[in-house]
Amino acid sequence: MHLFSRLTLILACLCVLALPAGANAGIKSIWGPATLPDGSSAFPLYKKLGVEDVQWVVPWTSVAPTKPANPRDPADPAYSWGPDLDFVMAEAARHRIQVTLILNTAPGWANGGRGSNFGPLNAADFGDFAFAASKKYPSVRRFSVWSEAGRPSNFAPMPEGKRSGPRAFAKVVDAGYVGLMQANRRNVVIAGASDTAGDVRPAQFVKWMKLPNGKSPRFHWWSHNAFSARFPEIKDKPFKSAPFARDLNDIDTFIKEVRRHHGKKKKLWISEYGIQTDQPSSVFNFFVSRRVQARWLSATYRLVRRAPYVAGLGWYRLLDDGDQRWGLYTGSMQAKPAATAFKRIKY
Numbered sequence: 001m002h003l004f005s006r007l008t009l010i011l012a013c014l015c016v017l018a019l020p021a022g023a024n025a026g027i028k029s030i031w032g033p034a035t036l037p038d039g040s041s042a043f044p045l046y047k048k049l050g051v052e053d054v055q056w057v058v059p060w061t062s063v064a065p066t067k068p069a070n071p072r073d074p075a076d077p078a079y080s081w082g083p084d085l086d087f088v089m090a091e092a093a094r095h096r097i098q099v100t101l102i103l104n105t106a107p108g109w110a111n112g113g114r115g116s117n118f119g120p121l122n123a124a125d126f127g128d129f130a131f132a133a134s135k136k137y138p139s140v141r142r143f144s145v146w147s148e149a150g151r152p153s154n155f156a157p158m159p160e161g162k163r164s165g166p167r168a169f170a171k172v173v174d175a176g177y178v179g180l181m182q183a184n185r186r187n188v189v190i191a192g193a194s195d196t197a198g199d200v201r202p203a204q205f206v207k208w209m210k211l212p213n214g215k216s217p218r219f220h221w222w223s224h225n226a227f228s229a230r231f232p233e234i235k236d237k238p239f240k241s242a243p244f245a246r247d248l249n250d251i252d253t254f255i256k257e258v259r260r261h262h263g264k265k266k267k268l269w270i271s272e273y274g275i276q277t278d279q280p281s282s283v284f285n286f287f288v289s290r291r292v293q294a295r296w297l298s299a300t301y302r303l304v305r306r307a308p309y310v311a312g313l314g315w316y317r318l319l320d321d322g323d324q325r326w327g328l329y330t331g332s333m334q335a336k337p338a339a340t341a342f343k344r345i346k347y
Helices: 003-018 043-048 083-094 123-136 164-183 202-208 248-262 290-305 337-344
Strands: 027-031 053-059 098-104 142-145 188-195 221-225 267-273 310-316
Touching (some): 053 083, 053 310, 098 123, 098 188, 123 142, 123 164, 142 267, 164 188, 164 202, 188 202, 188 267, 202 248, 221 248, 290 310, 290 337
Parallel strands (some): 027 053, 027 310, 053 098, 098 142, 142 188, 188 221, 221 267, 267 310
């Protein structure tokens, strides 16, 4: 065996030994801004915190407000990718941080002139956009097709408790897969489907997200936003008062449902999870103290490290924003105890 090969093998073994028993090597992701309140790049702080991946939304509506003549060409004059995303990509590369792009919303020319939350009339149009996005940003390997599509504010029409919404979304997921895999066979395609509750409940969405031929759309990971008002504990059973809910403590139940309907090798991408401090907000009435937030964060990562079916978790988020105090830091950059806890996480 060559010296280089022996060294490679030794390093690989050391990496395995460095993980706790039963640990799962996942992706330590985060949601947050590209710049801090003082205008400086946020990426040095992300690096300091041990962030491996930053999630960023790419609205199709904004990028392609008019129909491109050559929709698979990212240089088509109709496309306006914007300086913000270029900055994110440059800073991520400089600090060796990965980026996961969430492709969502539909421009009026693609959805019959309706609101941007309405899906495209022809799913192939989205596939072309996804292809162009991958070619525009070739360093990106993970792309999510929408996020929380089970809510009509994100993907419409999505009538409550009906099959029609998930079935329409299935076509978009499959078209996104085709475009992204044609652009680069190494891409990972994420179905941005569900959250803890949703207008179409998570288990319903999983079951009903099928193509017209009854088959599952093609994708690699299932995206789930697993917000909860329970301390992270996988031994918990689903809520008796809300058995339809699938929070972080229910991911063992949820992955069985995903794999039953979409394949035994599917993984969960927990795109968003966090807990607010100090006060309730306009979007979530549950909160804890800052010290308790740090305890929850540490427990969250212990839970997902022991779940080999979880590909990664995105902490929501770096900074507080108005009355929404999810952050590791306040809006004025005061570190909470959770910032130290997050920095210590090895995932």
